[in-house]
Amino acid sequence: MTKETNVRTGLKRILLAVFVTVSFVEFLGAQQVTKVGTTAAKFLSIPVGARALGMGGAFVGVANDASAMYWNPGGLAGLTKSEAIFSHATWLADMRFNFAAVALPMREMGTVGIHFTSLTMDEMERTTEDFPEGTGQMFSAGSVAMGVSYARRLTDWFLIGANVKYVSEYIWNSSATGFAIDLGTLFVTPFPGVKFGAGISNFGQKLRIAGDDLLVQKDISPNEGNNPNINANLTTDMFELPLILRIGLSYDVIASEDQALVIAIDASHPNDNSENVNIGAEYSLFGNMLAFRGGYKAIGARDSEEKATFGGGLMYEMTQGISGRIDYAYEQFGRLQNVHKFAVSILF
Numbered sequence: 001m002t003k004e005t006n007v008r009t010g011l012k013r014i015l016l017a018v019f020v021t022v023s024f025v026e027f028l029g030a031q032q033v034t035k036v037g038t039t040a041a042k043f044l045s046i047p048v049g050a051r052a053l054g055m056g057g058a059f060v061g062v063a064n065d066a067s068a069m070y071w072n073p074g075g076l077a078g079l080t081k082s083e084a085i086f087s088h089a090t091w092l093a094d095m096r097f098n099f100a101a102v103a104l105p106m107r108e109m110g111t112v113g114i115h116f117t118s119l120t121m122d123e124m125e126r127t128t129e130d131f132p133e134g135t136g137q138m139f140s141a142g143s144v145a146m147g148v149s150y151a152r153r154l155t156d157w158f159l160i161g162a163n164v165k166y167v168s169e170y171i172w173n174s175s176a177t178g179f180a181i182d183l184g185t186l187f188v189t190p191f192p193g194v195k196f197g198a199g200i201s202n203f204g205q206k207l208r209i210a211g212d213d214l215l216v217q218k219d220i221s222p223n224e225g226n227n228p229n230i231n232a233n234l235t236t237d238m239f240e241l242p243l244i245l246r247i248g249l250s251y252d253v254i255a256s257e258d259q260a261l262v263i264a265i266d267a268s269h270p271n272d273n274s275e276n277v278n279i280g281a282e283y284s285l286f287g288n289m290l291a292f293r294g295g296y297k298a299i300g301a302r303d304s305e306e307k308a309t310f311g312g313g314l315m316y317e318m319t320q321g322i323s324g325r326i327d328y329a330y331e332q333f334g335r336l337q338n339v340h341k342f343a344v345s346i347l348f
Helices: 003-031 050-054 073-078
Strands: 083-090 096-105 111-120 141-153 158-171 174-188 194-204 215-218 230-233 244-255 259-270 276-285 290-299 308-319 322-331 339-347
Touching: 050 276, 050 290, 050 308, 050 322, 050 339, 073 111, 073 141, 073 158, 073 174, 073 194, 111 158, 290 322
Parallel strands: none
Antiparallel strands: 083 096, 083 339, 096 111, 111 141, 141 158, 158 174, 174 194, 194 244, 215 230, 244 259, 259 276, 276 290, 290 308, 308 322, 322 339
């Protein structure tokens, strides 16, 4: 069997897998009631990295750069060079979404990493019933997560990794904090060019907001005695984190020194939406110096405006042994504001 025949056979298998998976996910989505808006720290579900987003978020079975800390920490074990990455996007409603990470391969000891994620906004003026036009007081709100990662190659074909992270959301004088873990694996299958990834993200504590803003004065016995100014605290409900189970396949259709083509498909099961599928591809030239990407997100999700994505990247050698990469991704968001995401990486 020739190489060309192998490629055609592999493409047919991938396309068949895409068709079957999409059909199955759409069937499941039609049968379920979603739970949109029922989780805290929703910023943990925002995709990081312009490269992965350009591929439609189908990155669990690829996971071969520092953004794997978000998609599949097991992929970190496959890195051969240290990498630092910074990604920025002007998110919906003019919020700012940033991600920064550093991954350090340590040979037989595995790969370690640190990462930081934030979703922030400009200050706003406080309003009340008595002052609907504003009180003159300003407040801020945002979300932050930071953590450490570790991954190791257990065998030549099996990689595993994990994140431990601290999560915080705040508004004015109140906040909610907790801890979460991510687990991921990457399996190099016996089929040439095919990898399988799986992971679970944001498994951790429920969040409950608390702080000075929930401090009130209450007279618990208005008809008895004189206790009108007893301090009391309001209590909010506890909300789960946006737990996500992902599985993904990637297939290296072309893998040579001059050019490469990888196509990928991911299936996701979030606890606050219906099952959905992401598909994408990346075509690179001149030894990965130039890359073009495209994909489609959230196929089958009933309550999502995310749609087509595309992007590209440019890698260049800064000095001997040190390379830089600039990536860009564009995402359609239906009736909402479309997203532009940029990322800068240094490999050393």
